[in-house]
Amino acid sequence: MHHKLFIIGAGAAGLMAAVTARDMGIDTAILEGNDRIGKKILMTGDGRCNITNESTATGTDEAIALSHKYHSNQAGFPLAVLQQFGIRQTIDFFSFLGLPLTRLKEGLMYPMSLQAAAVLDIFQLALEDRNVPVYLNNKVLDVTVSKNHPRFKIKCQTETEEEVVYTSDYLLLSAGGLAGPNAGKEPPGYTLAERLGHTLIEPLPAIVQLKLQYPNMRALSTIKSQGQAHIIVNSKVICSEQGEIAFTDYGITGPPILQLSRKAAYHLARGEQVTLSVDLMPGRTEEELVEFLERLWETFGHRTVADCLVGIFNKKLVSVLLKETGLDQQPELLCQDLSMKTKGKFYRILKRWEFKVTDTNGFTNAQVTAGGIDTSELIEGTLESKLVPGLYLAGEVMDVDGDFGGYNLQWAWSSGYVAAMALAKSIQ
Structure with a gap:
């Protein structure tokens, strides 16, 4: 099975990237190891999904104020992403998908229904509207890179333990971190990025x-x-x-x-x-x-x-x-x-x-992972790998984590959008 772009991981960043890439005309598909998309989204905001935080929306200085809510070994790395897709763009994006947001205390933004499940339902509808295939129960075992096309070969194991190989010209890793349901097992994003030459900064539990x-x-x-x-x-x-x-x-x-x-x-x-x-x-x-x-x-x-x-x-x-x-x-x-x-x-x-x-209290109870793939090995503002052309990263898999209060989901939306747009410009 071949697609122009495969996205590994149907979490918040991967879903955002899939919708954005497809809207830019890219043949896009998602590989997900679980039996449904966005499982971790259901746990956020006490089951209400704290989509973003509007308290840092301060007009022309919004991106700078927002970037101060993030942590990375490369302190200035998040800014170039947030300047392209910030809080206002997030609110507009979800309104465009049919999910209006409401503001509660301290600028916390939630779906108007106050149900995290509504976010998944809206993304499911968006993927169906755009004919984006989602291959569930596909555990990624390995990725190999070729100088010829197709550039990426992705070996997966299905729920029946059958091995399947998918191919693509571009690859986006958004397989998340160690926090929450993934506790105790290494996410494929870390493993695959390391195998492709990237450096992993020690993951630690945060917001815990x-x-x-x-x-x-x-x-x-x-x-x-x-x-x-x-x-x-x-x-x-x-x-x-x-x-x-x-x-x-x-x-x-x-x-x-x-x-x-x-x-x-x-x-x-x-x-x-x-x-x-x-x-x-x-x-x-x-x-x-x-x-x-x-x-x-x-x-x-x-x-x-x-x-x-x-x-x-x-x-x-x-x-x-x-x-x-x-x-x-x-x-x-x-x-x-x-x-x-x-x-x-x-x-x-x-x-x-x-x-x-x-x-x-450990990764099982943590809301986010601090650490991840070293951002010095990524191109600022595009999130493309400096080591593997055509490989992009988004979300928690890289060494960026945000403060408590909706900022980590904001990073997922921002990085997923920016990576997909950069990829589309590269193709064009």
């Missing part, structure tokens, strides 16, 4: 929960609180985020933690000690906190410490705070009898409660 070392972890489980989190390495705060944090029986999660997890993962991989510091009263300076609590102790001196705190913090958290300060042995202690030493412990914990980070 953190595991903490703390003796009372189970007591903290299910507690949620507004707070500010800091990642500390070598006694230096390297990044901070604020918002709702949630403790679990193994560690901690919530938007601020997911945002910080990439940094934690990289420093842990280097064998460095990583500490998480949590500020449970981010709206007050340390001086304001002391003044607030001193007034509280004085006003309600006749109450027990537990009764005094229960109106401020989650009752379950109060129990842990009492244990942390040693007051669990004095449950009847009145506020008026608190020593300065014990008060100091409260102030320190509420502003700087430190935990040792032992690990991330």
Whole structure:
């Protein structure tokens, strides 16, 4: 079976590339190892699919602002892609396919139906409208390159374990990363790119929960609180985020933690000690906190410490705070009898409660993969391989990952579109 272009991987980037390439008149087909397209899309945005984030749409500076949401060993690499296809183009594209978007809090954009399945349904219809063949249950085993045409030979194994060879003049790898359903098995995109001469930068889980070392972890489980989190390495705060944090029986999660997890993962991989510091009263300076609590102790001196705190913090958290300060042995202690030493412990914990980070919660629970194919081996602005002419990459397979909040799907749409358009111009 021969097509002008084969796309390996029917995820977000591959689907975008397929629709774009076909609209440019290219004979396009998709190879997918699963039994359906876009499985990972169904998991995004808590099943609602956070398609993009409009908060960085700032007119002429949109692409620059958006590029700051991405991470790569080549820091400036994403900009040339985002300048060609950004947030506005994404919104227009989905409207063109018949999927209007709606904006929720903090600029997060979702399908109007708030169903991730709607995104897959729309892409399925778009592929059918354009007569784009999708070969499901085709696990890619190997790709060989020839100087003659057809340039690429793609060996696959079907669900019946039959081996089939497909050929194409152009190839686009969009087989994703290690996060989510692919956990525990190497995506064919990495393997194939390496076999074709490319370099793999170590993949690490990102946008993922953190595991903490703390003796009372189970007591903290299910507690949620507004707070500010800091990642500390070598006694230096390297990044901070604020918002709702949630403790679990193994560690901690919530938007601020997911945002910080990439940094934690990289420093842990280097064998460095990583500490998480949590500020449970981010709206007050340390001086304001002391003044607030001193007034509280004085006003309600006749109450027990537990009764005094229960109106401020989650009752379950109060129990842990009492244990942390040693007051669990004095449950009847009145506020008026608190020593300065014990008060100091409260102030320190509420502003700087430190935990040792032992690990991330792994690829299975990660939303995205940091690392991937080295972008220095790709042409900026086209995503064509510098090593293998006619080979293009898109999506999570390359060393680009975005912040929490729709930015990784935005990269999938942007890179899929740009690679397909560059390929079309190359053919023309």
